[in-house]
Amino acid sequence: MPLLDIQDLHLEFGTGADAVRAVDGLSLTIAEGETLGLVGESGCGKSVTALSITRLVPAPPARYTSGRILLDGKDVLKMEQSKLRHIRGKMVSYIFQEPGSSLNPVFRVGSQIKESLQLHRPEMATDSEVIRLLKLVGIPAPELRIKDYPHQMSGGMQQRIMIAMALASEPRLLVADEPTTALDVTIQAQILDLLRDLKQRLRMSILLITHNLGIVGDIADRVAVMYAGQVVELAPARDLLQRPLHPYTQALMNSVPKLGREAGRLQSIPGTVPAVGAFPSGCRFHPRCPKAQPDCSKKVPELIEVEPSRFVRCPYWSHGKL
Amino acid sequence: MNEAIDPTNNPNARIPRTPWRLFWDRLRRRRLALTGGIILVFLYAVTLLAGFVSPYHFEREDRERFFHPPIRPMFDGFRLVVPRFKPVEGQLAKYERVQGETRSLRFFVQGDKYKLAGLIPCQTHLLGTGDEQIPVYLLGTDQLGRDVFSRLLYGSQISLSIGLIGILLTFSMGMLVGGISGYFGGWADTIIMRLCELIMSVPGLYLILTLRSVFPAGMSSTHVYLLIIVILSFIGWASMARVIRGMTLSLRERQFVLAARVLGQTRLKIIARHILPNTFSYVIVAATLSVPYYILGEVILSYLAVGIQEPQASWGLMLKDAYVNRQNLTLYPWLLAPGAAIFITVLAFNFLGDGLRDAADTKST
Numbered sequence: 001m002p003l004l005d006i007q008d009l010h011l012e013f014g015t016g017a018d019a020v021r022a023v024d025g026l027s028l029t030i031a032e033g034e035t036l037g038l039v040g041e042s043g044c045g046k047s048v049t050a051l052s053i054t055r056l057v058p059a060p061p062a063r064y065t066s067g068r069i070l071l072d073g074k075d076v077l078k079m080e081q082s083k084l085r086h087i088r089g090k091m092v093s094y095i096f097q098e099p100g101s102s103l104n105p106v107f108r109v110g111s112q113i114k115e116s117l118q119l120h121r122p123e124m125a126t127d128s129e130v131i132r133l134l135k136l137v138g139i140p141a142p143e144l145r146i147k148d149y150p151h152q153m154s155g156g157m158q159q160r161i162m163i164a165m166a167l168a169s170e171p172r173l174l175v176a177d178e179p180t181t182a183l184d185v186t187i188q189a190q191i192l193d194l195l196r197d198l199k200q201r202l203r204m205s206i207l208l209i210t211h212n213l214g215i216v217g218d219i220a221d222r223v224a225v226m227y228a229g230q231v232v233e234l235a236p237a238r239d240l241l242q243r244p245l246h247p248y249t250q251a252l253m254n255s256v257p258k259l260g261r262e263a264g265r266l267q268s269i270p271g272t273v274p275a276v277g278a279f280p281s282g283c284r285f286h287p288r289c290p291k292a293q294p295d296c297s298k299k300v301p302e303l304i305e306v307e308p309s310r311f312v313r314c315p316y317w318s319h320g321k322l
Numbered sequence: 323m324n325e326a327i328d329p330t331n332n333p334n335a336r337i338p339r340t341p342w343r344l345f346w347d348r349l350r351r352r353r354l355a356l357t358g359g360i361i362l363v364f365l366y367a368v369t370l371l372a373g374f375v376s377p378y379h380f381e382r383e384d385r386e387r388f389f390h391p392p393i394r395p396m397f398d399g400f401r402l403v404v405p406r407f408k409p410v411e412g413q414l415a416k417y418e419r420v421q422g423e424t425r426s427l428r429f430f431v432q433g434d435k436y437k438l439a440g441l442i443p444c445q446t447h448l449l450g451t452g453d454e455q456i457p458v459y460l461l462g463t464d465q466l467g468r469d470v471f472s473r474l475l476y477g478s479q480i481s482l483s484i485g486l487i488g489i490l491l492t493f494s495m496g497m498l499v500g501g502i503s504g505y506f507g508g509w510a511d512t513i514i515m516r517l518c519e520l521i522m523s524v525p526g527l528y529l530i531l532t533l534r535s536v537f538p539a540g541m542s543s544t545h546v547y548l549l550i551i552v553i554l555s556f557i558g559w560a561s562m563a564r565v566i567r568g569m570t571l572s573l574r575e576r577q578f579v580l581a582a583r584v585l586g587q588t589r590l591k592i593i594a595r596h597i598l599p600n601t602f603s604y605v606i607v608a609a610t611l612s613v614p615y616y617i618l619g620e621v622i623l624s625y626l627a628v629g630i631q632e633p634q635a636s637w638g639l640m641l642k643d644a645y646v647n648r649q650n651l652t653l654y655p656w657l658l659a660p661g662a663a664i665f666i667t668v669l670a671f672n673f674l675g676d677g678l679r680d681a682a683d684t685k686s687t
Contacts (some may be wrong), residue, residue, distance in 0.1 A: 056584060085586040087586070088583065088585065088586035089584055090586060092584075093584070093585075096577055096580070096581065101576060101577040101578060102580070102581040103578055103581070104578040104582075104595075104596050104599075105600070106599045115374035115585070119585055119586055119587060120585075120586070162581070165581075169585075268631070
């Protein structure tokens with residue numbers, strides 16, 4: 001049984017005729033100890049999916065119209081509030097994009113980590129445990145640093161503090177929502193190294209959300225590419241990066257600059273991500289797709305396993321080749 | 323200002339400056355605010371030791387010397403002495419000096435019994451003559467021959483503490499209600515905010531009078547004192563709750579609140595631990611600036627004869643007694659001493675509050 005099993009999740013905002021569907025039939029699994037990369041442009045439903053795992057999307061206005069989110073076999077969408085609180089932070093921990101604003105500016109970082117300990121491992125809510133966690137995430141001189149306020153730290157340090165807070169409860173699933181987007185490239189690499197190292201040492205599962213295909217290859221076992229509320233491609237990370245199948249994934253790959261290669265012009269994807277609620281008919285990518293066919297606007301494609309453990313939502317793969 | 327130096331390489335190079343430290347550094351540069359603060363510290367210290375600093379008990383009546391003008395100690399060689407006065411025959415409230423008769427002003431003299439800080443029984447006074455016939459009335463006496471200076475000090479216990487306890491009540495209530503209203507939103511928010519508007523829409527003075535008339539007239543001073551605080555707080559919390567609600571609405575969208583939610587923190591704890599502490603810089607300033615409102619509120623209640631009752635002393639009550647008619651004020655101007663005390667206190671609070679506001683503004687220098 002996978003640790004997380006999202007089955008056919010539909011999430012709408014608003015009601016009746018005004019309802020807009022932000023997540024449309026999303027299915028994902030994460031096994032124990034596995035790292036799944038969830039890639040997509042802004043507004044494609046990544047973060048909403050991540051927050052849905054512990055039902056943190058405020059409802060209303062959000063509404064789960066169908067689907068299940070099984071966390072360790074139990075459906076989160078049917079859980080009581082009191083039980084949800086035990087899952088939040090305990091079984092599933094989060095780290096976010098901007099560490100600076102995720103830390104409460106008026107408390108010392110040590111006491112914020114301790115808050116996490118008090119909630120989930122009250123017997124361990126001691127300074128020595130906080131220092132151990134800070135060492136774990138690679139903060140130099142942790143004895144001095146626990147007395148710091150968030151604004152006295154650099155962005156990379158702040159993100160390490162956030163990771164320490166997330167790890168304090170010894171979670172089984174760490175949801176990292178764009179953990180490196182707000183950081184410098186060098187710091188990005190450090191944080192990713194840290195995550196990879198922690199994943200091996202603590203054997204936890206990670207859901208890594210990013211819009212940067214470049215970083216998933218480093219750390220993810222499998223990658224799911226999302227577009228306009230749907231998964232369009234799901235594959236082992238190495239295969240996906242070497243040979244992307246869906247035209248959208250291919251376009252994404254072409255828009256990432258590569259070092260050491262003869263610099264041509266970077267390709268951009270024409271057009272913009274359709275707004276939630278204004279999705280085109282048929283295949284949602286067809287207006288921007290370089291390989292679009294006339295009937296792409298009519299038939300709604302399914303996510304089909306075209307090769308062992310490789311899934312693509314593009315009708316031409318069901319016929320073999322594009 | 324930005325110490326971006328790695329502490330592991332050079333531990334001495336890093337001077338940790340906490341938000342409070344920065345706040346203090348900015349406040350310290352504001353002379354006026356600092357002066358206000360020092361005056362207030364002094365006033366409150368004296369208030370706490372009112373029984374000791376005042377030469378007489380506030381209820382002590384000198385039947386022979388009502389409306390006595392202030393008596394100034396004089397230098398006789400190197401001693402401070404208090405001259406003796408006696409009433410002028412046939413004239414009301416006129417006193418003349420008895421030449422050659424003086425008593426030296428003594429420190430730590432035994433006198434009326436009192437309780438130090440309301441607890442420790444004591445009868446040592448900071449200064450006095452120790453002679454009933456040659457009293458030292460630094461600010462004169464009132465219509466019953468009571469020492470105005472002593473009553474001023476005892477009165478400050480009421481007038482100054484009303485502000486502090488009042489804002490404590492108002493702000494804890496306003497913060498709690500405002501925090502809940504803003505964070506929970508929805509119907510809870512609607513109900514609470516309409517309630518606030520209801521309270522705020524009633525003219526304050528009538529609300530005070532109505533609330534006061536609900537309670538019996540002949541209540542003990544302690545009860546009246548508590549009642550005044552409750553009434554003033556009851557009127558004040560609504561506007562506070564509205565401001566805190568507004569701040570909460572913005573704070574709850576901040577990511578650290580989401581971070582607390584994903585930790586599984588309860589909603590009330592998120593409000594108390596993560597949202598309200600972020601309003602403190604505003605709250606401290608607003609609290610300082612609204613203390614005068616309570617001091618003046620007590621004056622108004624006393625003027626309407628629904629405040630502190632005789633023989634207790636409060637600044638408002640003393641002013642009311644002084645202003646029986648205009649003639650009284652021209653003849654016995656020293657009775658306006660509590661007015662001066664209110665003036666100084668209110669001004670000090672406003673100076674301090676202004677300085678705090680500037681210091682809390684991180685963009686100021």
